Structure formats: structure tokens, C-alpha cells
Amino acid sequence: TGLTTLDYGFVNTASTASAITYIDGDAGILRYRGYPIEQIAANSTFLEVAWLLLYGELPSADELDAWEKRIRRHTLVHEDLKHLFEALPYHAHPMSMLSSAVAALGTYYEDSAAVDDKEAVELATIRLLAKMPVVAAYAHKKSLGQAFLYPDNSLSYVENFLRLNFGTMAEPYEVNPVVAKALDRLLILHADHEQNASTSTVRLVGSTKANIFSSISAGISALYGPLHGGANEAVLEMLAGIRDSGESVKTFVERVKNKEDGVKLMGFGHRVYKNYDPRAKLVKESADAVLEELGVHDPLLDIAKELEQAALEDDYFVSRKLYPNVDFYTGVMYKAMGFPPRMFTVLFAIGRLPGWIAQWREVNTDPATKIGRPQQLYIGSPERQFPQR
Ligand code: CMC
Numbered sequence: 001t002g003l004t005t006l007d008y009g010f011v012n013t014a015s016t017a018s019a020i021t022y023i024d025g026d027a028g029i030l031r032y033r034g035y036p037i038e039q040i041a042a043n044s045t046f047l048e049v050a051w052l053l054l055y056g057e058l059p060s061a062d063e064l065d066a067w068e069k070r071i072r073r074h075t076l077v078h079e080d081l082k083h084l085f086e087a088l089p090y091h092a093h094p095m096s097m098l099s100s101a102v103a104a105l106g107t108y109y110e111d112s113a114a115v116d117d118k119e120a121v122e123l124a125t126i127r128l129l130a131k132m133p134v135v136a137a138y139a140h141k142k143s144l145g146q147a148f149l150y151p152d153n154s155l156s157y158v159e160n161f162l163r164l165n166f167g168t169m170a171e172p173y174e175v176n177p178v179v180a181k182a183l184d185r186l187l188i189l190h191a192d193h194e195q196n197a198s199t200s201t202v203r204l205v206g207s208t209k210a211n212i213f214s215s216i217s218a219g220i221s222a223l224y225g226p227l228h229g230g231a232n233e234a235v236l237e238m239l240a241g242i243r244d245s246g247e248s249v250k251t252f253v254e255r256v257k258n259k260e261d262g263v264k265l266m267g268f269g270h271r272v273y274k275n276y277d278p279r280a281k282l283v284k285e286s287a288d289a290v291l292e293e294l295g296v297h298d299p300l301l302d303i304a305k306e307l308e309q310a311a312l313e314d315d316y317f318v319s320r321k322l323y324p325n326v327d328f329y330t331g332v333m334y335k336a337m338g339f340p341p342r343m344f345t346v347l348f349a350i351g352r353l354p355g356w357i358a359q360w361r362e363v364n365t366d367p368a369t370k371i372g373r374p375q376q377l378y379i380g381s382p383e384r385q386f387p388q389r
Helices: 037-043 046-055 061-074 080-088 094-108 116-144 157-166 178-191 197-207 212-224 231-245 249-257 280-295 300-310 315-319 327-337 341-365
Strands: 023-026 030-034
Touching: 030 037, 030 046, 030 280, 037 178, 037 280, 046 061, 046 116, 046 157, 046 178, 046 341, 061 116, 080 094, 080 116, 080 231, 094 116, 094 212, 094 341, 116 212, 116 231, 116 341, 157 327, 178 327, 178 341, 197 212, 197 249, 197 341, 212 327, 212 341, 231 300, 231 315, 231 341, 280 300, 280 327, 300 327, 315 327
Parallel strands: none
Antiparallel strands: 023 030
């Protein structure tokens, strides 16, 4: 049949060439457009990183300023779109609400849904960057039963997002600069990660020439799963479970090693990193500093550190090269900022958005790209005769 390789989970197969992100999993290296993540996290802002991922170079101060202003002008969402949330139950998971709302956004912007029109793609890029945080905050507000706020365009990207989540109609909201800075940094750390499951999904859907809104909605759905972005929520559930049950870290680790009921150490392990995830290192550094500045002492952070220590000293994890990944420490920080666990993966999605868009644009401008169409190895019944009736 011409089938050459069977590769479950694409462990050995490159699906594309890409100029956006470089990872060396053995050395624990991550670079966006050639710049090391550590240097970017120390010196940049999320919207600057978004520009870098999209256009390949750092913007000039004027370019960045004009671009930020353009994004701000597009923060309003159509009034009718808000009614979408009325049709959903209050207990709906915010990730389901987000993927629905982003697909629905596309129905309002068919003028920017053209795939091969450069200007249309540019407009769709701006619209998505501007509006996705707004609908994400609406998903949060829906679950709280609180009124949706309008964006305040005098605020920065992250400040605006915080206010939409935590502000109310009743009182003015003061953004805590420590929280805003920490969140901006977390978004930077999530901004791209080459061909992970959600990005590959965005690229596969994009390869069919589906519009960018539908492609990103599909990426959000792929990110939702606990083996991918959903791990940040699962980590917090795991830590809270250990705290509430009174189980010792040691016996929990034993249960993981014995693969009891399929229990895993969530936030550990990675397909590509066989060394410490460089993002996890940066998050861990921030976690202590941010919790201290906010005056929060969270016993979950102590449990997380104890778990990490136990795992790093245990042959089960050492021999399998299992280290903390980006999701291990983020939840503790999001919690300190006031987000409920069900919003954690939504925050990941907002961070990953520029990477998804950059990768979608790469698919749709690279002349070598073809529609994605994996092969299979058929293992079903050989030909047989349908019964005569
Ligand atoms: N806890 C316990 N054992 C593990 C874990 C873990 N978190 N991760 C992998 N292993 C074991 C696995 O059971 C296997 O053992 P054995 O050889 O005895 O069968 C071995 O390590 C190799 O694992 P694998 O499942 O073949 O590795 P993979 O590359 O297919 O999976 C992974 C990668 C991230 C899905 C997996 O490590 C995992 O499930 N981790 C927990 C979920 C998680 O934290 N996901 C977030 C990933 S990073 C950010 C993101 O993408 O969102």
C-alpha cells in the first residue's frame, strides 16, 4: 500500500519544517525565533513576543506601539455573541465555552476568514488576539453568575484581562501590578512550543484551508485534555487531593510507581524534554517570589516541592527521565492570583494563541505544505461476503 512507517503518537515523524520555535529536549533548551526563553522572559512582554512569533523579528518601539493600539481597538465582541453563553449551563467547563465562543467568533467575521488574503489574515490575527481574552473572561463570569464587563482600553492587554475576570459592575477594580507582571510572564512561557498536540491540530485543520477561527477552536479542544494543557488543572486537583486525604507524599509516589488505577504524577514528564523543562524552571522561580509578594502561603506549594524532590530522587522517575513540566507549578500561581482551577487551561490557551496563529500562518504560506492526511495500517477483517438475504 506504500505504507513505510507505523508511528503511534508521531514519536519519530516530523510532520513539517518550521522556522518558529526550537527545542532541544535532551539539553532542556527552548528558543522562540532563535532567542532563548530565559532572555525573552526577562526582557520582553507578551504582545512583543506575539509579534516576534508572528513576524520572525522583534518589533521596533513604534511598530509595537501601533500594533498594541490596533489590538486594543478590536477588544469589543459583538453584543449578540454574548447570548451564546446564555445557552450554556453555568457549570459548563470554561474550555468548552472557549472553544465554542472562538468558533462562533468566526461567524461574525467572515470578512476576515479568507485564508489566502494577506490583509484578511492580518485582521483575523488582530481580532483573535484582541477578543479571545474577552470571551475567555466571559466564560469565567458565566460560571460565577456575574455580569460581563466591557473591556477598558486604557488598560494594558493583561490588565484588561484581569479586570474582565475579577472586576464587577459594582466597584472600580484596581489591578495589582505584581499579578499583572507575573501573568504576562506566564503567557510568554506558553506562547509557542512547536508541534505539540494542539499546535499540530491547528496546523492539520489549517492545512484543509479551514478559516483561522475554526482552526484555533480545534486547537483549544486539543489543549483541553489532561495529558496536554489540561494538566495544569489536574496538577492542582492532585495536590489538593493529597492535602485533603492526608496521604503522605511518599505513599502517593508509591501509588504512581505501581501504576495503581492508572494514577500519574500530573505535571511530570514530557514527550520531548528528557531533562528539566526550561519553562518549569522559570515558573518555579516566579512561584516563590509572587506568592511572597502577594502574602500568600499555600500549603499546596509545599506539597508540590516535596513531590518534586521525592520524584527527582526516585529511580522510577530518574530512569524514565521524568521531570516537572510547565504545568507543575503554574496552577499554584494562578490560584494565588484568584483564578479557579477550571480557568487554568484557559490561561494556557490565551498564552498559546500567538503560537497557534503563527503556525497556522506558516502552514498557509509555505508552498511545500499539503493537506495533512496520515496513513494507517489496516488490521481489520480481510474481505468477506455479505450474507445473502
Ligand atoms: N507519572 C508517572 N509515570 C509517567 C508519567 C507521569 N507523569 N509520564 C510518563 N510516565 C511513564 C510512563 O508510564 C512510561 O512508563 P513505562 O515505560 O513503565 O510504561 C514512561 O514514563 C514513558 O512515558 P510515555 O507515556 O511513553 O511518554 P509520552 O511521551 O507518551 O507521554 C506525557 C508524555 C506528557 C503525555 C506523559 O509524561 C504524561 O502523561 N504526563 C502527565 C500529564 C502532563 O503533565 N502533561 C503535560 C505535558 S507538558 C505541557 C503540555 O503539553 O500541556
